Every structure is written in structure tokens, then in C-alpha cells.
Amino acid sequence: MSIAIPEPSPDDVSRGLTALEQHLADVASTGAKRTAAKHDGETRRVRQLRAEVAEAHLLARLQEDDTPLLVDSRRVRERRKAAQEAARLHALGQDPAMRAWQAARMRRLLVATALVALALALAWSTAGVQAFAADGAAPWSPAWLFAWLVEPFMSLALLVVVSARAYLGARGAPLSDRRLIRIEWLFLGLTLGMNAWPYLPGVAETFSLSRLVLHLLGPIVAVAVVIALPIILAAFAALDHAQTSTPHTWSSYRSNAVDRYPGGRGDGTDIESLTSRARRLIAAGELPPDPGADKIRRALRCGMDTARAVRDALARPTAG
Incomplete structure (x- = not known):
């Protein structure tokens, strides 16, 4: 048995079309407002400037780390090797x-x-x-x-x-x-x-x-x-072949011949006192038991060459 569906009247059709048009208009208005709110003032120049500012912040944070400056270059290593060889030949x-x-x-x-x-x-x-x-x-x-x-x-x-x-x-x-x-x-x-x-x-x-x-x-x-x-x-x-006295050794050689001059580097730096300070910092827990040259440099506020000398002195067994 079939149920008869009444035909809509012209007034019903008119009201339905009016409601549909109103709904579509409301949806379009809401999307436009959202788009305008999202891109309000967001031009390409603004986005580019925001990216530059973010990049600058990242670069500033990275530039505070001077670790890359502590790495010896090839020329520095070659010069250091030549200096060590010259010091040994002089000795x-x-x-x-x-x-x-x-x-x-x-x-x-x-x-x-x-x-x-x-x-x-x-x-x-x-x-x-x-x-x-x-x-x-x-x-x-x-x-x-x-x-x-x-x-x-x-x-x-x-x-x-x-x-x-x-x-x-x-x-x-x-x-x-x-x-x-x-x-x-x-x-x-x-x-x-x-x-x-x-x-x-x-x-x-x-x-x-x-x-x-x-x-x-x-x-x-x-x-x-x-x-x-x-x-x-x-x-x-009549030549006297006795070993010459150490004051005739130039300071630039003394800084490399640490095995002959363990008490200093010839540039006024007292390695022994710095080594004692480093041992006290290790005992206090401010430095690890086997610190690297960079950590020693930061703790003692000295140069990298001096920090390496202190590190080597710490690695040597203490007398007595």
C-alpha cells in the first residue's frame, strides 16, 4: 500500500529557496571573515621580515658558542708541529x-x-x-x-x-x-x-x-x-762541550720544550699554580676527574695553549 506524498505548494517552494539563499550567504560571510582575520596585515614583506628576525635570534644564540674557534686549523697544527720539532732540535x-x-x-x-x-x-x-x-x-x-x-x-x-x-x-x-x-x-x-x-x-x-x-x-x-x-x-x-745553561734558550722555545721546563711556558704563565688550581676544582667537583682543555680553559679563564699544558700536567703522575 503506497502513501501519497502531497505536492508542495508554491509558497513552500518559495520559502525553501529563500532559506537556502540565506544559508549560503551566511556561510560565505563567515568564510570571508575568517580569511580576513587570518591574513589581516600578513603581506609577503611581513612574512619575510618575521623569518629574518627568527633567523637572527637563532644566529645570535649560536654565535655565543665559541667552540668552533677552539678547533686548530691545518696551518695551526703544522706550525705547532714545526715549533715542537724546532724546540727538540734546539735541545x-x-x-x-x-x-x-x-x-x-x-x-x-x-x-x-x-x-x-x-x-x-x-x-x-x-x-x-x-x-x-x-x-x-x-x-x-x-x-x-x-x-x-x-x-x-x-x-x-x-x-x-x-x-x-x-x-x-x-x-x-x-x-x-x-x-x-x-x-x-x-x-x-x-x-x-x-x-x-x-x-x-x-x-x-x-x-x-x-x-x-x-x-x-x-x-x-x-x-x-x-x-x-x-x-x-x-x-x-780546547773546546768545552758542556751543556749550555738554560737562560740562553729563547722563550718561544721554552714554551714548547715543556719536558725541559715544566715550571713555566716562558711567557709568564705559571703552569704549576694553574695545575694546582685545577686539582682543587676537581676535588671540589667543579671540574670532572679528567677534564678536557676546553673545560679547563673556561674554569681557569686562560688561553687554549695554557689549558692544554695544564691538561697534560694533570695527566702526568704526581711525584711522591
């Missing part, structure tokens, strides 16, 4: 054994150089002695050939004496026997005289000062070497 250079080794090496070098110079000087004078000993003999004659041997055997005899004095002088037992000194001067005088004689005024057909000086050059160098070498060796033998 090694003051060691008596190292000083003795350096002196012995330099002494050997000087003796070898002097003997080479002496040998070259005597070889230089060989031609002059040969001209004197040949005395006008024909080239390649026996007298002319044997004249070339005069200077070498005198030079070898002289080198024996000079080498012996040099060797013993280098070992701290210099030879000062007058007979050896006379032998040296005898050989040197003979070499000098035989080189100069053919070119002296009144002997040479045409005197030339330059030729005379040129032929005297070798013997003069030999005389200079023979006189100077014993004096140099005596000075080396």
Missing part, C-alpha cells in the same frame, strides 16, 4: 754528545780541506821547482825528467809531518816538537826558494813581478796551511 743541539759530534765532524772537514789545499799548493809549485832543478837541461833528457821528481818527494815528506801533526792534534795530543817544526820550515823554505830563484831580480833575464808572484803563490799557500792548521786544531781540542 738536542745543546746536548754535550751532540756538540762533541758536531765539533768532530767540522774538525775532520777542516783538516781534509787543509790537506787538499796543501797538496794542490805543492803541486802548483812543482813546475817552478822542476825549472830550477833542470837548470836548462834538454827536454826529455834524464836530468830534465828527474827534475820533475824533486818537488813530489819533498812534498810527500812534508805531508807526512803535517798529516801526523794534524791527526794527533785532532785526537787531543798535538805535536809541538821543535825538530818537526824545523823540518816543516826546511821543506817549505826549499820549495819557496826554488820557485822564486829563477824569477828574482838580477837572476831572470827580464824581471816580471807577476811571474814571480805567480810562482810564489803555491809555496805561500803551503806555508799558510802549515801555520794555520795546528792553531785551528788546538782551538778544537
Whole structure:
């Protein structure tokens, strides 16, 4: 059985349409008010400025933390390594054994150089002695050939004496026997005289000062070497290789050589007193038992290098 639904009258339809229009108008008005309230004054410039202000607040809080400034850069680490190496080399250079080794090496070098110079000087004078000993003999004659041997055997005899004095002088037992000194001067005088004689005024057909000086050059160098070498060796033998006193160490080295100067850094900072303060702070609980350099720096209000030195001092076992 079906129920008949009455048809709406024109008045009902009119009232329904009016109510629907009113509802839609109310909904549109409410949405517009909400949108206006939400975006009231919120332009793009306002939003951009608000973002900049928020960013500035964050940056200001981050800039208060100076931890990034405490991290050593690559160049700082390289400089620190170079400074440590220079300090250790400086300390090694003051060691008596190292000083003795350096002196012995330099002494050997000087003796070898002097003997080479002496040998070259005597070889230089060989031609002059040969001209004197040949005395006008024909080239390649026996007298002319044997004249070339005069200077070498005198030079070898002289080198024996000079080498012996040099060797013993280098070992701290210099030879000062007058007979050896006379032998040296005898050989040197003979070499000098035989080189100069053919070119002296009144002997040479045409005197030339330059030729005379040129032929005297070798013997003069030999005389200079023979006189100077014993004096140099005596000075080396008298060297005192004891360790130099610490005041000669520069402050920039002292700050790195903490193993030799544990009481300070050379810049006026007393590491021992700062270490004692740090231990008191650890005992009071204001610092952890094993504090890092940054915490020590903040607690003692000192530099980072000093804080590292205090940290290393805390890590070392206390005496007694």
C-alpha cells in the first residue's frame, strides 16, 4: 500500500529557496571573515621580515658558542708541529754528545780541506821547482825528467809531518816538537826558494813581478796551511762541550720544550699554580676527574695553549 506524498505548494517552494539563499550567504560571510582575520596585515614583506628576525635570534644564540674557534686549523697544527720539532732540535743541539759530534765532524772537514789545499799548493809549485832543478837541461833528457821528481818527494815528506801533526792534534795530543817544526820550515823554505830563484831580480833575464808572484803563490799557500792548521786544531781540542745553561734558550722555545721546563711556558704563565688550581676544582667537583682543555680553559679563564699544558700536567703522575 503506497502513501501519497502531497505536492508542495508554491509558497513552500518559495520559502525553501529563500532559506537556502540565506544559508549560503551566511556561510560565505563567515568564510570571508575568517580569511580576513587570518591574513589581516600578513603581506609577503611581513612574512619575510618575521623569518629574518627568527633567523637572527637563532644566529645570535649560536654565535655565543665559541667552540668552533677552539678547533686548530691545518696551518695551526703544522706550525705547532714545526715549533715542537724546532724546540727538540734546539735541545738536542745543546746536548754535550751532540756538540762533541758536531765539533768532530767540522774538525775532520777542516783538516781534509787543509790537506787538499796543501797538496794542490805543492803541486802548483812543482813546475817552478822542476825549472830550477833542470837548470836548462834538454827536454826529455834524464836530468830534465828527474827534475820533475824533486818537488813530489819533498812534498810527500812534508805531508807526512803535517798529516801526523794534524791527526794527533785532532785526537787531543798535538805535536809541538821543535825538530818537526824545523823540518816543516826546511821543506817549505826549499820549495819557496826554488820557485822564486829563477824569477828574482838580477837572476831572470827580464824581471816580471807577476811571474814571480805567480810562482810564489803555491809555496805561500803551503806555508799558510802549515801555520794555520795546528792553531785551528788546538782551538778544537780546547773546546768545552758542556751543556749550555738554560737562560740562553729563547722563550718561544721554552714554551714548547715543556719536558725541559715544566715550571713555566716562558711567557709568564705559571703552569704549576694553574695545575694546582685545577686539582682543587676537581676535588671540589667543579671540574670532572679528567677534564678536557676546553673545560679547563673556561674554569681557569686562560688561553687554549695554557689549558692544554695544564691538561697534560694533570695527566702526568704526581711525584711522591
